[in-house]
Amino acid sequence: MATPTIYVSPTSAHISASLNHLITRLSATSISRSNKFTVAISGGSLPKILAADLKSNTTIDFTKWHVFFADERVVPIDHDDSNFKAAKETLFAHVPIPREQIYTVEPSLSHDKAAEEYTQQLKKVFGADGIPQFDLILLGMGPDGHTCSLFPGHPLLEVEDRWVASLDDSPKPPPQRITLTYPVVNNAETVAFVATGEGKAEVLHKIFDLKEDFPSGRVTAKKNLLWFVDEPAMKGVQFQTKS
Numbered sequence: 589m590a591t592p593t594i595y596v597s598p599t600s601a602h603i604s605a606s607l608n609h610l611i612t613r614l615s616a617t618s619i620s621r622s623n624k625f626t627v628a629i630s631g632g633s634l635p636k637i638l639a640a641d642l643k644s645n646t647t648i649d650f651t652k653w654h655v656f657f658a659d660e661r662v663v664p665i666d667h668d669d670s671n672f673k674a675a676k677e678t679l680f681a682h683v684p685i686p687r688e689q690i691y692t693v694e695p696s697l698s699h700d701k702a703a704e705e706y707t708q709q710l711k712k713v714f715g716a717d718g719i720p721q722f723d724l725i726l727l728g729m730g731p732d733g734h735t736c737s738l739f740p741g742h743p744l745l746e747v748e749d750r751w752v753a754s755l756d757d758s759p760k761p762p763p764q765r766i767t768l769t770y771p772v773v774n775n776a777e778t779v780a781f782v783a784t785g786e787g788k789a790e791v792l793h794k795i796f797d798l799k800e801d802f803p804s805g806r807v808t809a810k811k812n813l814l815w816f817v818d819e820p821a822m823k824g825v826q827f828q829t830k831s
């Protein structure tokens with residue numbers, strides 16, 4: 589299990605540059621090892637920060653990428669609430685990831701069936717045996733400490749028997765979502781959180797200094813657990829960081 593490394597940047601533009609460097613390295617390593625790079629991305633503010641530099645990176649072989657969503661809203665892929673739509677507009681429209689290697693939720697299904705169907709899509713890429721191991725999972729964190737669609741106090745925090753779970757009572761709208769579960773998130777080789785803004789400072793203090801239990805604090809990784817935060821998000825946080 590990895591211990592977290594927290595990188596503090598003055599602005600989210602610096603975080604974009606750091607993510608670009610990290611992903612360039614991880615993508616090349618994975619492609620030379622397995623001829624593909626498997627990545628899961630979240631919604632919220634992450635796609636914009638992620639794409640700012642990455643979208644013009646010409647050194648990455650994006651044709652070898654396989655992209656899943658760490659969580660997704662059960663809405664049509666062109667809906668304003670769709671995490672796919674946000675990632676498409678910011679990143680996918682600018683880089684040559686084959687569309688069939690971007691795995692989207694099936695909005696015509698109920699949320700629980702959509703989670704089952706998304707599990708089948710994972711099996712096609714990772715095989716049916718053993719828990720999928722992403723090369724990289726990119727996560728955001730809400731001010732309540734949630735990550736993916738794993739919310740404080742929600743029964744999905746305890747799920748161990750599924751790779752993908754569904755909910756229809758998300759406290760953050762829209763209510764119907766699917767989410768990767770801890771067995772998959774914590775099996776990733778690298779997990780990178782991105783948290784920016786003063787609104788994240790209180791929960792970061794509670795997670796790292798007071799060791800209080802929040803969904804984001806339960807995330808581990810097989811090799812690297814990284815947090816990319818800006819200075820406002822670290823206001824009042826004492827935990828040892830790198831800059």
Ligand code: 6PG
Nearest residue numbers: 630631632633728729730735736
């Ligand atoms: C979602 C997201 C969610 C997000 C956090 C942080 O679909 O709602 O995946 O988990 O990452 O809420 O969002 P911000 O970065 O916008 O604060």
